[in-house]
Amino acid sequence: MSSMNLTTLECQYLYKAYPTRNGLVSALENVTFSVKDQEFVCIVGPSGCGKTTLLKLIAGLLEPTSGQITFHSGLSGNQQRTALVFQEHGLFPWMTVLDNVGFGLETKGISRKERQGHVLPVIEKVGLTSFINNYPHELSIGMRQRVGIARAFVVNPQILLMDEPFGSLDAQTKLLLQEELLRIWKDYQKSIIYVTHDIEEAIYLGDRLLVMTSRPGHIREEIHIPFHRPRDLFIKEQPDFTKVHWHIWKILEEEVRKTL
Amino acid sequence: MVLIILVALVVWELGVYVGWFSPLFFPPPSVIFSTFIKLILNKKLGDNTGMTLWRVFQGLLLGGVPGLILGLMMGRSHRLYRIINPFVAASHPVPKIAILPLIMIIFGIGESSKIIVIALTAFFPILINTALGVQQISPIHFEVAKNYGANLSKTFTRVTFPGSLPMIIAGLRLSLNLALLVTIAVELVSAQKGLGAMIWLAWQTLRTEELYVSLAVTAALGIIFSFLLQHLTRYFIHWQTEQRI
Numbered sequence: 001m002s003s004m005n006l007t008t009l010e011c012q013y014l015y016k017a018y019p020t021r022n023g024l025v026s027a028l029e030n031v032t033f034s035v036k037d038q039e040f041v042c043i044v045g046p047s048g049c050g051k052t053t054l055l056k057l058i059a060g061l062l063e064p065t066s067g068q069i070t071f072h073s074g075l076s077g078n079q080q081r082t083a084l085v086f087q088e089h090g091l092f093p094w095m096t097v098l099d100n101v102g103f104g105l106e107t108k109g110i111s112r113k114e115r116q117g118h119v120l121p122v123i124e125k126v127g128l129t130s131f132i133n134n135y136p137h138e139l140s141i142g143m144r145q146r147v148g149i150a151r152a153f154v155v156n157p158q159i160l161l162m163d164e165p166f167g168s169l170d171a172q173t174k175l176l177l178q179e180e181l182l183r184i185w186k187d188y189q190k191s192i193i194y195v196t197h198d199i200e201e202a203i204y205l206g207d208r209l210l211v212m213t214s215r216p217g218h219i220r221e222e223i224h225i226p227f228h229r230p231r232d233l234f235i236k237e238q239p240d241f242t243k244v245h246w247h248i249w250k251i252l253e254e255e256v257r258k259t260l
Numbered sequence: 261m262v263l264i265i266l267v268a269l270v271v272w273e274l275g276v277y278v279g280w281f282s283p284l285f286f287p288p289p290s291v292i293f294s295t296f297i298k299l300i301l302n303k304k305l306g307d308n309t310g311m312t313l314w315r316v317f318q319g320l321l322l323g324g325v326p327g328l329i330l331g332l333m334m335g336r337s338h339r340l341y342r343i344i345n346p347f348v349a350a351s352h353p354v355p356k357i358a359i360l361p362l363i364m365i366i367f368g369i370g371e372s373s374k375i376i377v378i379a380l381t382a383f384f385p386i387l388i389n390t391a392l393g394v395q396q397i398s399p400i401h402f403e404v405a406k407n408y409g410a411n412l413s414k415t416f417t418r419v420t421f422p423g424s425l426p427m428i429i430a431g432l433r434l435s436l437n438l439a440l441l442v443t444i445a446v447e448l449v450s451a452q453k454g455l456g457a458m459i460w461l462a463w464q465t466l467r468t469e470e471l472y473v474s475l476a477v478t479a480a481l482g483i484i485f486s487f488l489l490q491h492l493t494r495y496f497i498h499w500q501t502e503q504r505i
Contacts, residue, residue, distance in 0.1 A: 059407050084407045089400045093499045094422040103418070107409035135499045155408065 007072050008158055008191045009035040009058065014067035016053055026216035027053045031067070033210055033219055035159065035191050042194045042202035044248065045212030046256040051195040054217070055161045058193065059084055071158060078108040083152035085162040090148040091136045097123065097147050098132040104155035122150045125184055142173040146180070153184060159191045166201070175233055178205060182231065199248050203227075204236060211251050214258045221251055287469040292476070295469040304458070309477055311454040315443045316436075319378025324435055327386035328428065332420065334387075335394020348387065356381040357445045364450075374446045381442040385434035393427025394420055426497045433489045440485065444478055455481075 014031040017024045027050040035041050045051050056062045058069060059082045071081055083104065084090075091100045099106075101123055102115040110118075123129055126146040136144050145165050152160050166174045178201060185192060196202050202209050203225055211221045225244070227235055235241055269289045275281045276288040283291075299305035334341045356377050367373045401423060405415045447456025455474050462471035 056403075061403055061406060078409070080407075080409055082407065084404065086400055086404070089398045090404055092401060092404075092419065092422075094425075095418075103404075103410075104408040106418075107405075107411070107414050137499055151408075 006037040007034050008037050008039075009193075010068075010070045010072065011054075011058070012068045012070070014054070014057060014069070015065050016050070016057060016062065017065045028057075028218065029216040030218045033222065035193060038189045038191060040185065040192045040194065040205055040207045041210065042196060042206035042208070043210045043212060044196055044199055044202045044252060045217060046214045046252065046259045047197060048259060049212045049214050049255070050217035051212060052163055054212075055084065055163050055193065055195055058082060058159070059161055073158065075158070080104065080155055080157050082159050082161050083155050083157035085145075085148045085152050085160065085165045087164045087167045091144055091151075093136050096133050096135055097128060097139070100136070100147055101151045101154055104151060119150075119154055122154045125153075125187065126150045126180070140173075141168050142177060145169070145177060149181065149184065153188050153190070156188075157190065159193060162192060162194045164196050165194075167196070167198075174201070179233060181205065182229075186230070199245055199252065200236060203241060203244055203248070204231065204233070209248065211248060212255075214255045220255070223248065284466070284468060287472065291469050292472045296473045296476075299470065299473055305473070305477065308453055308455050308458045308474075309481070312440075312443055312447065312456065312478075313481070315374060315378060315447075315454065316439050318375045319439050319443065320382045320435060321379075322375060323379030323382035323439075324386045324432070327383040327431075327435075328390055331387045331390025331428075331431075332394055332416075332424070334391040335424065336420065341391065348384065352384045352388070357442055357449070360446060360449065369450065374443075374451065377446055378439050378443050382435040382439045385438065386428070386431040389427045389431025389434070390424060393424030393431075396427065397423035426493075426500050429489065429493050429496065433486075433493075436485050436489065437482065440478075440482060 011034070012032050014028055015026070016028040017026045019025075031054060033041075043051055043054070053062065057064050075081065092103070095103070098116075098119065102112075102119045105115045105118060120129070120132075123132060126149060128143060128146055128150070131139065131143065136147070139147070145168075148165065149162075152162075166177050169177065182205065194202070194205060206225050209223045209225060210219050211223070212218065213220045223244070226240070272281070272286065273288045273290060276283050276286060287295075296305070330344070334344055359380075360373065360377050363376050364373045367376060397420065401419050402415065405419045410418065443454070444456040444459070447454035448460045449456075451457040455478050458474040459471060459478075462468070462474060
C-alpha cells in the first residue's frame, strides 16, 4: 500500500480573528483542506488573504480562534511536526551556514559532532559545502534561501511549510531554485505546503493547488495538477500548462480585484 | 595629525621661553614630561591611576550587570517595559554627580558612596541600549527559534543575546565613557586618592605641571577605552554589515 494515500494533516473549519480598534477582524474563515503524505500542496491567493496566518496556525505559532488542526501520525523521537521556511530574515545573521542549518538539531540537544553527520549531507544537496563557515551576509539571497531550505529538511519534519521562499529572488534565480527544490523534495519525500502568489510557480511545483479568496480567506477552489514527475521547466511551454494557468488566473483575478 | 601635535608642542615650549605664556598657567611640555616621569617613578601616578581604574571597574560591574539583565528582560516583555520605563525616563536625566551628597548621607562618606554614584551612571546607558537592542531583533528570528524547538534558555543564548549584542556594546561604550567621567568628578569633589584627587590637589598647591600630567593621563585613559571597545565591536559584530535588508 502506497503511503501516498495517507493523510498527514487535516484542517477543519479554521477560523482566525483578531481584535482591533474597529472590532473583530477575520483573517481566515472556514478553511478546510487536507494534505497527504509526500504531497506538494501549493496555496495561491491575493496579498493579505491570510496565507501566512494559515501557515503560522499549522506551525503552532498562532492559535486558531476556532476550528481544528489534526496531524494524523505520531512523531518519532524528537522529530518536529513542521519546519518553516521564510521569505526573508529566516537565517540568524550571527551564525555560520553550518550553525544555521544545524540549529533545529541543536535545540534538541544533539551534540555538535553528531549534528555534522546529519547536516553536511543536506548542505551538499543544496550545493553549499564550500560555504559552511560563511555568514549569511556573505551569501547571495538565493544562497540564503537554500540554507533555509536545508535547515528545514535536516530536522526531518512531517510537513515543510514554505512562505513564498523565492519571493525576493530575481526571475532567473527563482526558476533555478524551483528546479532545485523539486530535486531535493524528491530525495526526502516530505509533505510540503507552499504559499505563493505566483501561479506559474504553484502549478510547476505542486501536486495540488488551493486557491484562497481575499480576506477573510477561505479555500475557493482545489485543483489537481495533472503533470507527471519529474517535471522540467519546459512544461511551462505546454498548452495544458497554459490552460491551467489561465483557469487559475481567472479565479484569482476576481479575488485580487477585491483587494484593490 | 601627529605632525600638528608636534608643531603645537614646539610652539608651546618656545612660547614659554620667550615669555608669551606664563609658566605658572602653561608650564612648558618639557617640564610636564619630566614631572610625568617623576610621578611614575615615585609611584604616585601608578597608584592614583590604579585607584581610578578600580573605581570605574567596580562601578561598571555594579551598574552594568543589573542594567544588562533588566534590559534583556524589558526588551522581551512589553508589559515590563511599560511599567519600568517611566522610572527610567525620570531618573536617567538626573546628573548622578548631583546626587552624590544624598548618597553620602545615606551610605556615609566612604568608598561605597562613590562606587554607588558611578554604578548609577553606568546603569542607564546599558539598560536603555540593551532593551532597545532586544526590541530591534526581527520577530521572525523568534518565530524560527520557536518553530525549530528552542526552549527559553536556547532562545536566549542563540537569539536574544547575540541579536542584541551590537546595541549592548554601544551601551557599554557609553557607560564606560560616562563612568570614567563621573569617577574623575567624584574624586575631584571628595576623594583622597585617584586621578580626580590628583587634579584637585595639584590645583590647590598650584603645581600646575602635575595638573597637566593628571589631565593628560585621564585623556589617555579615555582614548584607550575607546580603542579597546572599537576592537571589541569589530570582533563581535562582523556579521552586522548587511543585517538591515
